Amino acid sequence: MGSVLMLLQLVLTFFLFWGLVKNGDAGITSSFIRTEWPSVDIPLDNEVFAVPDGHNAPQQVHITQGDYNGEAVIISWVTPDNPGSSKVQYGVSKAKYDFTAEGTVTNYTFYKYKSGYIHHCLLDGLEYDTKYYYKIGDGDSSREFWFQTPPMINPDAAYKFGIIGDLGQTYNSLSTLEHYMQSEAEAVLFVGDLSYADRYKYNDVGVRWDSWARFVERSAAYQPWMWSAGNHEIEYMPYMGEVLPFKSYLHRYPTPHSASKSSSPLWYAIRRASAHIIVLSSYSPFVKYTPQYIWLYNELEKVNREETPWLIVLMHVPIYNSNEAHFKEGESMRSVFEEWFVRYKVDIIFAGHVHAYERSYRISNIHYNVSTGNCYPVADKFAPVYITVGDGGNQEGLAAKFRDPQPDYSAFREASYGHSTLEIKNRTHAFYQWNRNDDGKQVATDAFVLHNQYWANNLRRRKLKKHHLRSVAGWIATQ
Numbered sequence: 278m279g280s281v282l283m284l285l286q287l288v289l290t291f292f293l294f295w296g297l298v299k300n301g302d303a304g305i306t307s308s309f310i311r312t313e314w315p316s317v318d319i320p321l322d323n324e325v326f327a328v329p330d331g332h333n334a335p336q337q338v339h340i341t342q343g344d345y346n347g348e349a350v351i352i353s354w355v356t357p358d359n360p361g362s363s364k365v366q367y368g369v370s371k372a373k374y375d376f377t378a379e380g381t382v383t384n385y386t387f388y389k390y391k392s393g394y395i396h397h398c399l400l401d402g403l404e405y406d407t408k409y410y411y412k413i414g415d416g417d418s419s420r421e422f423w424f425q426t427p428p429m430i431n432p433d434a435a436y437k438f439g440i441i442g443d444l445g446q447t448y449n450s451l452s453t454l455e456h457y458m459q460s461e462a463e464a465v466l467f468v469g470d471l472s473y474a475d476r477y478k479y480n481d482v483g484v485r486w487d488s489w490a491r492f493v494e495r496s497a498a499y500q501p502w503m504w505s506a507g508n509h510e511i512e513y514m515p516y517m518g519e520v521l522p523f524k525s526y527l528h529r530y531p532t533p534h535s536a537s538k539s540s541s542p543l544w545y546a547i548r549r550a551s552a553h554i555i556v557l558s559s560y561s562p563f564v565k566y567t568p569q570y571i572w573l574y575n576e577l578e579k580v581n582r583e584e585t586p587w588l589i590v591l592m593h594v595p596i597y598n599s600n601e602a603h604f605k606e607g608e609s610m611r612s613v614f615e616e617w618f619v620r621y622k623v624d625i626i627f628a629g630h631v632h633a634y635e636r637s638y639r640i641s642n643i644h645y646n647v648s649t650g651n652c653y654p655v656a657d658k659f660a661p662v663y664i665t666v667g668d669g670g671n672q673e674g675l676a677a678k679f680r681d682p683q684p685d686y687s688a689f690r691e692a693s694y695g696h697s698t699l700e701i702k703n704r705t706h707a708f709y710q711w712n713r714n715d716d717g718k719q720v721a722t723d724a725f726v727l728h729n730q731y732w733a734n735n736l737r738r739r740k741l742k743k744h745h746l747r748s749v750a751g752w753i754a755t756q
């Protein structure tokens with residue numbers, strides 16, 4: 278009996294390791310082969326892009342945090358035929374809307390495409406930890422949704438974030454979105470490259486921005502998605518006379534940037550529950566003396582780990598990437614900001630851009646300066662963990678070619694579609710997991726417990742101090 282069990286265990290162990298290829302002492306390159314779906318956009322007449330019933334009915338509804346601390350929400354939507362009303366009715370029960378907020382309406386052209394009427398409305402002064410119902414649109418065409426506000430800023434507030442990047446609008450994108458929606462996460466940290474509309478030409482660019490927003494509405498109308506911009510948002514398209522960077526993105530996806538004193542919607546910060554989230558723009562100036570550089574320095578100084586222990590940074594281009602795709606593109610930002618990420622003990626940095634999944638060890642490469650020093654990433658317990666989760670599933674397909682051998686900084690990498698979740702438990706512990714679409718609901722392909730960079734060490738220090746005090750007290754008592 279015992280030997281049969283042992284054999285079974287041996288076979289199991291063999292199969293467990295069979296799927297993983299180890300490279301020396303470095304990390305793991307998973308050899309998992311994903312199920313093939315075509316990397317093509319879902320046709321426009323598919324039901325995932327359905328236009329809601331009713332004349333001029335609001336569509337493309339999405340919400341984002343509207344202030345610094347989570348007591349406000351910005352609601353955005355589009356009315357296709359005429360401006361209609363920018364009013365939002367809202368309240369804590371469905372039948373009864375006690376409050377009204379008035380928003381703004383805007384529109385833009387892109388080549389010969391004319392956008393619908395894009396509404397943005399701020400609901401502020403909300404109660405924490407409360408479910409709100411809201412209603413937009415006129416008469417028979419009005420639509421109702423709801424959202425839940427986060428708990429009050431508190432170092433031990435539990436909160437679950439989802440992380441999605443490079444989503445697009447293919448069958449793989451749909452799979453990612455459906456899996457994400459089963460995760461029970463409460464808000465999305467989006468790491469850039471939304472619609473991939475810039476893969477189209479002329480009027481179809483605008484059309485695909487519209488279809489994408491209808492596609493994500495199933496989630497984004499009910500919980501805030503925190504936006505950051507990727508290269509597919511730039512849309513520098515001189516052949517059709519469109520040269521203003523981020524034109525579509527900025528009209529459609531507002532962020533609460535002024536609440537964090539940022540001068541641009543492309544970089545900003547919010548605090549939510551026990552997290553301080555900093556959003557950077559990989560495609561805006563960030564070198565010394567630029568607005569983003571000065572803003573980031575001031576924001577890092579404002580972080581209060583006693584109130585918000587978890588310091589999270591979002592950017593599009595990963596700083597530690599070992600895929601052939603976009604290799605070294607993060608070096609310019611690394612050379613400017615990495616020292617701060619270590620000095621301010623950032624917990625975790627999420628990026629997209631590379632259409633694969635990768636996690637780094639805690640490492641840094643801040644000892645080198647052009648005149649001297651070693652230029653090689655080394656283990657650094659104060660450094661953040663870097664995660665690339667650009668595997669949302671857009672039409673460009675997977676970035677399947679990793680560099681060989683796997684660099685020392687790379688802990689785990691796999692070219693599959695998926696999303697991540699970060700479940701904050703309290704000030705010291707968070708559960709992180711990456712969920713590969715192929716495994717269906719809730720199978721963690723890469724998972725670990727994240728210890729808070731500020732509190733995990735601090736508590737240890739405090740415990741030591743307490744222990745020391747106790748022994749001193751004991752010593753006094755015995756005298």
Ligand SMILES: *[C@@H]1O[C@H](CO)[C@@H](O)[C@H](O)[C@H]1NC(C)=O
Pocket residue numbers: 384385386391392
């Ligand atoms: C915005 O909408 C108004 C009213 O329909 C229209 O007159 C104007 O030309 C539009 N502007 C742009 C930039 O499309």
Ligand SMILES: *[C@@H]1O[C@H](CO)[C@@H](O)[C@H](O)[C@H]1NC(C)=O
Pocket residue numbers: 644645646648649650
């Ligand atoms: C460059 O690195 C060397 C060695 O670590 C150090 O002594 C020197 O101060 C550094 N210079 C600058 C400008 O950081």
Ligand SMILES: *[C@@H]1O[C@H](CO)[C@@H](O)[C@H](O)[C@H]1NC(C)=O
Pocket residue numbers: 702703704705706
């Ligand atoms: C924080 O959460 C972790 C994981 O759930 C738990 O083990 C730990 O005891 C908690 N710490 C405190 C101070 O509650």
Ligand SMILES: [Fe+2]
Pocket residue numbers: 443470507508509593629630631
């Ligand atoms: Fe990208």
